[in-house]
Amino acid sequence: MTHYHQYQRISENKDGIVEICKICNKRLVTRKDKDGRIDNQVYAREHIADIAQPTGPTAHIFVKLYGKPKV
Numbered sequence: 001m002t003h004y005h006q007y008q009r010i011s012e013n014k015d016g017i018v019e020i021c022k023i024c025n026k027r028l029v030t031r032k033d034k035d036g037r038i039d040n041q042v043y044a045r046e047h048i049a050d051i052a053q054p055t056g057p058t059a060h061i062f063v064k065l066y067g068k069p070k071v
């Protein structure tokens with residue numbers, strides 16, 4: 001079954017962030033560049049479950065995860 005990964009942050013240092021999905025135990029390593037920044041586009045795609053909103057372009061993901069928002 002496919003799912004949206006729900007990552008839990010395990011550790012973070014100057015090289016990057018290590019996270020593990022609570023559902024499938026996938027390990028995600030997000031590397032930081034020399035200025036300590038991460039690639040936000042990649043990060044957002046992997047963390048879509050965390051940033052899904054009840055309205056707008058991520059609404060269908062929100063509904064899948066949390067059900068229809070109560071109005």
Ligand SMILES: [Zn+2]
Binds near residue numbers: 003006026
């Ligand atoms: Zn997962």
